[in-house]
Amino acid sequence: MSTQERKRRERELRERLFVREAQEFIRREGLLHLQMSRLAEACDYATGTLYQHFASKEDLLLAIATEDLKRRATAFQPIPHLPLSSRERMLAVVLTDIDFISSHPDHFQLLQYVSTEVIWASASPDRRKALAEAGAPICEAVSQVVTTAVATGDLSGIPTLRPVEIAAGSWCLNVGMHSLAHAHGLLEAYAVRDPYALLLQHSQALLNGLGWQPLIDIRDTRNIAEQAQRIRALLRDNMQPVVSERPD
Amino acid sequence: MSTQERKRRERELRERLFVREAQEFIRREGLLHLQMSRLAEACDYATGTLYQHFASKEDLLLAIATEDLKRRATAFQPIPHLPLSSRERMLAVVLTDIDFISSHPDHFQLLQYVSTEVIWASASPDRRKALAEAGAPICEAVSQVVTTAVATGDLSGIPTLRPVEIAAGSWCLNVGMHSLAHAHGLLEAYAVRDPYALLLQHSQALLNGLGWQPLIDIRDTRNIAEQAQRIRALLRDNMQPVVSERPD
DNA sequence: AACGCAACTTGAATCTGGTTCATTATCCGG
DNA sequence: CCGGATAATGAACCAGATTCAAGTTGCGTT
Numbered sequence: 302m303s304t305q306e307r308k309r310r311e312r313e314l315r316e317r318l319f320v321r322e323a324q325e326f327i328r329r330e331g332l333l334h335l336q337m338s339r340l341a342e343a344c345d346y347a348t349g350t351l352y353q354h355f356a357s358k359e360d361l362l363l364a365i366a367t368e369d370l371k372r373r374a375t376a377f378q379p380i381p382h383l384p385l386s387s388r389e390r391m392l393a394v395v396l397t398d399i400d401f402i403s404s405h406p407d408h409f410q411l412l413q414y415v416s417t418e419v420i421w422a423s424a425s426p427d428r429r430k431a432l433a434e435a436g437a438p439i440c441e442a443v444s445q446v447v448t449t450a451v452a453t454g455d456l457s458g459i460p461t462l463r464p465v466e467i468a469a470g471s472w473c474l475n476v477g478m479h480s481l482a483h484a485h486g487l488l489e490a491y492a493v494r495d496p497y498a499l500l501l502q503h504s505q506a507l508l509n510g511l512g513w514q515p516l517i518d519i520r521d522t523r524n525i526a527e528q529a530q531r532i533r534a535l536l537r538d539n540m541q542p543v544v545s546e547r548p549d
Numbered sequence: 550m551s552t553q554e555r556k557r558r559e560r561e562l563r564e565r566l567f568v569r570e571a572q573e574f575i576r577r578e579g580l581l582h583l584q585m586s587r588l589a590e591a592c593d594y595a596t597g598t599l600y601q602h603f604a605s606k607e608d609l610l611l612a613i614a615t616e617d618l619k620r621r622a623t624a625f626q627p628i629p630h631l632p633l634s635s636r637e638r639m640l641a642v643v644l645t646d647i648d649f650i651s652s653h654p655d656h657f658q659l660l661q662y663v664s665t666e667v668i669w670a671s672a673s674p675d676r677r678k679a680l681a682e683a684g685a686p687i688c689e690a691v692s693q694v695v696t697t698a699v700a701t702g703d704l705s706g707i708p709t710l711r712p713v714e715i716a717a718g719s720w721c722l723n724v725g726m727h728s729l730a731h732a733h734g735l736l737e738a739y740a741v742r743d744p745y746a747l748l749l750q751h752s753q754a755l756l757n758g759l760g761w762q763p764l765i766d767i768r769d770t771r772n773i774a775e776q777a778q779r780i781r782a783l784l785r786d787n788m789q790p791v792v793s794e795r796p797d
Numbered sequence: 798a799a800c801g802c803a804a805c806t807t808g809a810a811t812c813t814g815g816t817t818c819a820t821t822a823t824c825c826g827g
Numbered sequence: 828c829c830g831g832a833t834a835a836t837g838a839a840c841c842a843g844a845t846t847c848a849a850g851t852t853g854c855g856t857t
Contacts, residue, residue, distance in 0.1 A: 304854075308804095332667050337844060338808095347807040349846075358844065410666045416732055417665060418658045419580050433738045440739050461770055462750075465739055469729070470751030476728050477721025484664055490681045491688050491713055502710070503718030507751065510758030510767065519758065522709055556833095585815060586837090595836040597817080606815065 316354050318344055320368050323361060327407055332414065356425050363428040366415045369408040370435040373401050377442040379539045387450035388513050391471060393532050394443055395504050398475050399497050409479060443468040455514045470507055474500060501525055564602050566592055568616050571609060575655055580662060604673050611676040614663045617656040618683040621649050625690040627787045633780065635698035636761050639719060641780050642691055643752050646723050647745050657727060691716040703762045718755055722748060749773055
């Protein structure tokens with residue numbers, strides 16, 4: 302059994318190598334210039350070997366996005382347990398998302414690209430499933446925040462909606478603003494400034510609209526900014542130290 | 550002069566032919582299977598001629614998306630003048646968007662694809678500009694709705710925000726929900742039902758949160774649905790009859 | 798220690814499809 | 828009707844993803 306096991310491990314290790322190296326390529330030269338043959342070469346393997354792991358280039362891209370997303374997801378896990386009001390936790394979700402994406406521009410670009418129906422459709426079902434699952438912890442963390450809020454009475458639940466569905470609004474606001482912020486030239490064309498401050502303000506408005514206690518004054522931008530800073534500080538302290546993976 | 554003028558017209562006509570035929574291709578076989586040479590052939594032109602019009606395939610895709618977007622934009626123009634309360638007008642925007650995208654799935658897919666930084670970056674600046682401009686009327690219409698709302702006192706403006714920026718929240722909610730709704734399998738994976746009813750509910754919550762009068766009860770789903778139906782009916786009556794473009 | 802088999806690796810060849818460009822055709826003003 | 832400018836043509840080109848026939852490797856067996 303042990304040889305089989307060892308092989309599996311080696312295989313997994315190599316897959317990581319490919320993914321890691323591909324991320325490096327993308328960071329250096331952009332998604333556009335990632336080439337299967339060059340990637341294989343850079344890892345000291347033949348092109349064909351790459352295809353042992355990934356059925357197609359799209360598959361590889363999903364795999365990379367999945368890896369990123371897993372890392373992103375871990376950032377959300379401590380949130381439900383942070384010493385914050387339920388509403389602040391919800392904002393912590395928004396802030397975590399903003400900060401992660403701001404500091405990983407490649408991740409957003411890639412995720413955006415693979416989420417495209419064109420690319421999505423040409424990846425294998427397994428990879429698609431893996432990507433969807435990598436996002437699940439975020440979904441769960443957020444749902445938990447909502448559930449707790451309802452339990453503590455900060456939010457009076459909406460009978461027809463599940464926790465996820467209540468959280469979905471906030472999530473969509475995020476996704477939409479990221480898209481806007483990344484659409485090169487759109488902000489300028491439409492004279493929108495500082496998208497993430499705006500996102501924060503609208504998130505607060507939405508929470509108010511859902512009746513999520515304590516309501517705050519959305520005109521008080523100073524207060525909003527200060528609260529965000531407080532929450533960010535706490536998030537930094539609670540950050541999982543990024544598990545630096547052992548070099549092989 | 551007239552011959553030069555005629556040539557320009559012919560050129561424009563042909564460009565339309567290409568775009569139209571490409572849309573047809575996409576509708577029939579999907580974005581994935583659009584091929585430059587086959588498209589040219591289908592229009593009875595040589596491949597090279599296609600490249601007289603579009604510097605690259607990406608350019609062509611932007612052109613198609615732009616054409617669609619223009620049509621989409623016209624649907625928003627009557628909204629600021631509809632006999633509705635300002636808040637209902639804002640909902641009319643949301644509904645128009647939902648309905649247009651629901652009935653033009655290809656449009657969303659294409660727009661999503663070309664908005665991707667990868668594709669966007671490899672199109673020519675002119676095409677990018679044209680696409681951005683095609684969306685401007687929507688932006689203006691929505692801004693106007695906000696401006697009117699502030700003028701009539703339905704919405705007490707937010708000193709630090711421009712009308713566009715106030716509208717941006719609602720817009721992002723839309724964009725985000727469309728993304729979610731189109732991400733094959735995500736809704737199921739995260740157990741979210743009926744995304745567009747949800748979008749409506751969250752839009753109402755956001756408007757409430759912005760203090761947009763008259764506030765409504767977001768728990769009253771029946772009322773929300775009925776109001777949406779009323780607005781939709783009005784929108785249908787005011788629909789610009791789609792200008793059926795003369796066949797050449 | 799040698800053998801045979803299965804599984805894996807290799808990278809040159811294949812294939813697809815976007816893009817180019819030398820050639821040819823068209824059009825226009827004189 | 829001529830000469831040159833302008834545009835159309837489509838076969839050739841090229842990049843790069845994907846394949847696959849040939850060669851290796853490593854394991855268990857004799």
